[in-house]
Amino acid sequence: MEKTTVIDVEQISKTFKDEVALKNLSFSVLSGEIFGFLGPSGSGKTTTIKILTGQLAQSSGTAAVLGKPVEKINEQIYEQVGIVTDNSGLYExxxxxxxxxxxxxxxxxxxxxxxxxxxxxxxxxxxxxxxNQLSKGMTQRLVLARALLHQPKVLFLDEPTSGLDPSTAAAVHELLFELKESGTAIFLTTHNMDEATKLCDHVALLNDGLIVEHGSPRALSLKYNQNKSYHIVLKDEREFTLPHSEESREAINQWMADDELVTIHSNEPTLERVFLELTGRGLL
Structure with a gap:
């Protein structure tokens, strides 16, 4: 299936009175892609969704969804878009x-x-x-089901698994992968970096309204893997963390030759660690 640009953002900014909420954001999202827009609460994630869905006007820059400028989004576009946010209304x-x-x-x-x-x-x-008798997690699931009814071409998800138990969150993840395979573009905001690593093809890390880094989760983890090391577990349950060196290579080769090696894992940083390194702040 040929991929096309579904969301196109060029240098959008948003200012509320004297506060700058978004600063010259540029990115694009393709059909059949899960795009993670990641950052702590208050970093501008929800503001961006509101602009992209025509609920809020940007102060400068341009943005288009399904080829339509966000200022001119109409009923025809809304029929191809699904939205899941905290304030997605239901008839209680x-x-x-x-x-x-x-x-x-x-x-x-x-x-x-x-x-x-x-x-x-x-x-x-x-x-x-x-x-109105549903728990928060059940309400979230109902809002998600409603957003998926018409099999949208674009799905905006604002913290979609917040409040869900692990098994239900896993079922939601499976459903999102199916939508991706069918060609739906999914714009996901979250501060859960583990979830983003599992789901997203590409991510943008947002801090104080500014994209500080972008790329695939794996590429970013490898890019910021400055101190390469390896975690080793042997059959006798001894564990080692070894640096990337000739001595470590020799030790690993010997353990393999003696059939003592059980597992070996590289220790590249997680997305959360990359974010902390870039911004010096947490994700809550």
């Missing part, structure tokens, strides 16, 4: 199923897809519960 006095049935009608989606999605996000057994 309607059941889980009725919420999706209503949106399925609006989006002209077959009702059969409702049960399929409810099963995928673990809500099928709760389909007759009122939305």
């Amino acid at each position: 006095r309607m059941t889980v199923y009725s919420n999706l049935k209503l949106f399925a009608k609006i989006l002209r989606v077959e009702k059969e897809r409702i049960d399929h999605l409810l099963k995928r996000v673990g809500l099928f057994e709760h389909r007759n519960k009122l939305a």
Whole structure:
């Protein structure tokens, strides 16, 4: 499947009164790609989503979604976009199923897809519960199911697995991989760097409204692997962390020859460690 540019951002900035929220951001997202927009709370992630979905105007620069300038996003574009944010509204006095049935009608989606999605996000057994009776995690799953009803070409996810238990988060991840394979472009914001490493093809690290680094998670970890070392575990359960050196190579070769080596792992930094190195600040 040939990939096309779905989101194109050139030098966008956003200022609220005297506060600069975004500073000359430029990036692009392709179809069939999960793009991670990563940074701590307050770094500008949600502001960027609001600009890209036409909810907020940028102060300068240009941005387009599915070839349409964000200032001119219309109903035709919205029909091809899914959005999951903390404030994604639900009808609280309607059941889980009725919420999706209503949106399925609006989006002209077959009702059969409702049960399929409810099963995928673990809500099928709760389909007759009122939305206001759901826990935070269940509400998040319902919002995700609603965003996926019409199989959008672009999916904006703002902290999509926040509040979810590990098994449900894993099921959501599997669903996102399926969407990616079908050609959906996924714009993911999170401060969970482990999740981003698992999911994302490319990431941009955001700090105080500025992109400080970008690339694939693996490429960034290797780029900032300044002190190369290896973690070794032997059959007798001894463990070693060895530097990248001739002496280490000789020791590893000997352990392999003696069939004593159980595991060997390189110690390149995680995305979170890269972020800390670049910014000197944490992710919460």
